[in-house]
Amino acid sequence: MNLLLFGPPGAGKGTQSALLVERKRFIHFSTGNMLREAIREGSELGKKAKSIMDKGSLVPDSIVISLVEDELKKLKGKNFILDGFPRTVTQAEALDELMSKLGLSLDRAFFLSVPQDLIVRRLTGRRMTKDGRHVYHIEFSPPKKMGVCDVTSEELIQRPDDREEVVSSRLEAYEASTAPLKKYYEKSGILVEVNGVGSSEEVYSKIVSSMNF
Ligand code: AMP
Numbered sequence: 001m002n003l004l005l006f007g008p009p010g011a012g013k014g015t016q017s018a019l020l021v022e023r024k025r026f027i028h029f030s031t032g033n034m035l036r037e038a039i040r041e042g043s044e045l046g047k048k049a050k051s052i053m054d055k056g057s058l059v060p061d062s063i064v065i066s067l068v069e070d071e072l073k074k075l076k077g078k079n080f081i082l083d084g085f086p087r088t089v090t091q092a093e094a095l096d097e098l099m100s101k102l103g104l105s106l107d108r109a110f111f112l113s114v115p116q117d118l119i120v121r122r123l124t125g126r127r128m129t130k131d132g133r134h135v136y137h138i139e140f141s142p143p144k145k146m147g148v149c150d151v152t153s154e155e156l157i158q159r160p161d162d163r164e165e166v167v168s169s170r171l172e173a174y175e176a177s178t179a180p181l182k183k184y185y186e187k188s189g190i191l192v193e194v195n196g197v198g199s200s201e202e203v204y205s206k207i208v209s210s211m212n213f
Helices: 013-024 031-041 044-054 061-073 089-102 116-124 164-178 181-187 200-209
Strands: 003-006 027-030 080-083 108-113 126-128 135-137 191-195
Touching (some): 013 108, 027 031, 089 181, 108 181, 191 200
Parallel strands (some): 003 080
Antiparallel strands (some): 126 135
16 A cells, blocks of 8 residues: 655644554655755755755755655555655656556545644744654643653754744745645545644544555
8 A cells, every 4th residue: 555645834744654654564755854864964965955945945846756766666565655745746747657667556645634824833833853753842742851852862953944934935835836736636536635633643543544454
C-alpha cells in the first residue's frame, strides 16, 4: 500500500507520517527532510535550496524531481508514504510517469484540511531538535522544560521557515501551486479528504479507517 499525504503546511503530514511509520511500518519519503539534509551537508543542492526554503517558496520542480528519481527506485516492494511530494501538478505528472516506469502505483492521496488560523498557530509555535527528530509545540505539546528536548536535552530551535513572516509566503505558495493537486487526485479517483483538525490520534484513526489496513 502506497500513500500520499498532502495539504497546507502545518496540516499534520509529518505527524501522521511518523505515526504510520511507527505503527504500520511504512517507509517515510519526505522531500522537505531530504532538502534539509542536503542543507546540513552543505551540498550544492543544499546551498541552492536554502535561500528558497528560508523565504517560504517552493524549490523548482526540476531540482525536486531529479532529487526524488533515484530515491523512489529504492522504494520498490515496500509500503511507503510520500510526504510533501508532489507539491505541484508538474511534480504529480512526473511522479505518475516515474511510478509507472517502476511498476509502482499510489493507492490513496490523503488531503488533510485545516483552517488557516490554526495552521498559523501550529507552525509558529512549533519547536524541534536541530535534526527535526523530536518535535514540540509551545502551546499544544510543550516539552517539560521550555526550550529543551525531553529526550536528548538539546536546545530546541524554530525552523527558519516557521517564522511568522515566512508562514504567509508558504501559504501563498501552497494556494498557488499545491492546492490544485486536490482536483488532480480527485480525477484519478484516489483522493480521500480528511479533516485535519483535532488531536493527532483522532486524525490518525480517520486515516487508518479509510485504508482497511
Ligand atoms: P516541508 O518539510 O514538507 O514542509 O517542506 C519545507 C520546504 O521545503 C517547503 O516550504 C519548500 O520550500 C521545500 N519543499 C519540500 N518539498 C518540496 C517539493 N515537493 N517541491 C518544492 N519544494 C519543496
